[in-house]
Amino acid sequence: MDAFEYRQGQLFCEDVPVADLAEEFGSPLWVYSAAKLRHEYGAIRDAFSEVDPVICYSVKANGNLSLLKLLNDEGCSFDIVSGGELYRVQQSGSATERVIFAGVGKTDAEIRFALEADILMFNVESEAELDAISAVAGSMSRVAPVALRLNPDIDARTHAKTTTGKKGNKFGMDIERHNELAAKVLGDANLELRGIHMHLGSPILTTDPYEAAAKKALEVVRDLRAKGHQTNWINLGGGFGLSYLGNEAPPYSEYARVILPCIRQAECRLALEPGRSICGNAGILVTRVIFTKREGGKLFVIQDGGMNDLVRPAMYDSFHRIWPVRPAVPPPDDYQQEIPGCEPADVVGPICESGDYLARNRWLPPVERGDLLSTFSAGAYGTVMSSHYNARPLGAEVLVEGDAYRLIRRRETYDDLIATERD
Ligand SMILES: Cc1ncc(COP(=O)(O)O)c(C=O)c1O
Structure with a gap:
């Protein structure tokens, strides 16, 4: 399903012209499609429905309260990595009893907060963390549910900054440490080992890393049970591919095909933590051209969205399709090839950094100031x-539903920039 389509020469989000939203709410503006969010959540739930999975949307991908509420209403749960994300889940009115808490650096205060919220389990990343969770749970006379995060040393073939399941990453633990810590849990009355967790990286465009991870999980679960654990959860994390270019990401059914046999054999509950694949193609960033300039043999399109708004191109060399909202040339099927009637340009922001760009050498139709x-x-x-770098207020966010829309985060003002500071 494509929530953003060109009709009658202009871009629509569902049934709303994007240009109308930019007129009303200004730019830079984030526009989301409710239908697309529901569609993606439904697609992953249905692909794995045979084992009744717990889908924990990864709040880190986009934690806007309205998006969390929409997904909660669909039956989705949440994967969090901080007390702040847990607070967001609570403030969205969502249930917390199926929340999973990942991350390498949980503080005692965050652990306490999560135990008070009765979350489903902690994904534990180190012995020090396990000890801290045990101590906090003991001080509250509680038993903390945990899964140990295994680093399976699987190459997910993602960008170096987004691979997490290879030896040498800061995440998880190797199998020897995993087994040591599992034994430690068995002798600790403050802890209960619910399952095993892995997250391999993101975005993963092939299914074989998941197949290897699922097989590993099956082997580990069998071993844990033989040692007396009641382990009955396998959590394979998120990282499912997103089509940034066209249709390069496999459908969820392909991932399910390689994962489900192991879950059935293990007789375990399955948890997944998708973020990007649920909300990535449900949102666009709308910006306005401030100036164009030709310098050094290049065309620069300077627009009001900078690396402070969308840092991914600067941080990960990521590719985002970019096209005018009211284009002189219809959008191409392939954005990476030469496009007739177009010219290569660097699409840059106003930030004082050479790394401030949304795209380089990108074929674009003629654009001018105000487009x-x-x-x-x-x-x-x-x-x-997003950040406030260069003292830039954050843009507004709008959620579209059919031909209706509503502001789900207002644009910041200059006063917001200094609201927390004291002189
Ligand atoms: C532990 C964990 N789970 C889930 C995710 C979500 O990944 P994605 O948004 O690619 O699905 C991440 C991403 O960093 C992660 O670290």
């Missing part, structure tokens, strides 16, 4: 990574 551009696949790891 609107859409940067696609910006729903995941967009707003959540």
Whole structure:
């Protein structure tokens, strides 16, 4: 399903012209499609339905309260990595009893907060963390449910900065340490080992890393049970592919095909932590061209969305399709080839950094001052990574539903920039 389509020469989100939203709410503007969010959550739930999975949307991908509420209403749960994300889940009115808490650096205060919220389990990343969870749980006369995060040393073939399941990453533990800590849990009355957790990286465009991880999980679960654990959860994390270019990501059914046999054999509950694949293509960033300039043999399109809004191109060399909202040339099937009637340009922001760009050498139709551009696949790891760098207020967010829409985060003002400071 494509929530963003060109009709009658202009871009629509569902049944709303994107240009109308930019007129009303200004730019930079984040626009989300409710139908697309529901569609993606439904697609992953259905692909794995045979084992009644617990789908924990990864709040880090986009934690806007309205998005969390929408997903909670669909029956989705949440994967969090901080007390702040747990607070967001609570404030969205969502249930917390199926929340999973990952991350390498949980503080005692965050552990206590999560135990008070009665979450489903902690994904534990180290012995020190296990000891801290045990101590906090003991002080509250509680038993903390945990899964140990295994680093399976599987190459998910992602960008070096987004691979997490290879030896040498800061995440998880190797199998020897995993077995040691599992034995330690068995002798600790404050802890209960619910399952095994892995997250391999993101975005993963092939299914073989998941197949290897599922097989590993089956082997580990059998071993744990033989040693007396009641382990009955396998959590294979997130990282499912997103089509940034076209249709390069496999459907969820392909991932399910390699994962499900192991879950059935293990007779375990399955948890998944998808973020990007649920919200990535449900959002765009709309920006306005401020100036164009030709310098050094290049065309620069300077627009009001910078690396402070969408840092992914600068941080991960990521590719986002970019096209005008009211284009002189219809959008191409392939954004990476030469496009007739177009010219290569660097699409840059106003930030004082050479690394401040949304795209380089990108074929674009003629654009001029005042034109609107859409940067696609910006729903995941967009707003959540925004900063105030260069004292730029954060943009507004709008959620579209059919021909209706509503503001789900107002544009910040200059006063917001200094609201927490004291002189
Ligand atoms: C532990 C864990 N789970 C889930 C995710 C979500 O990954 P994605 O948004 O690619 O699905 C991440 C991403 O960093 C992660 O670290």
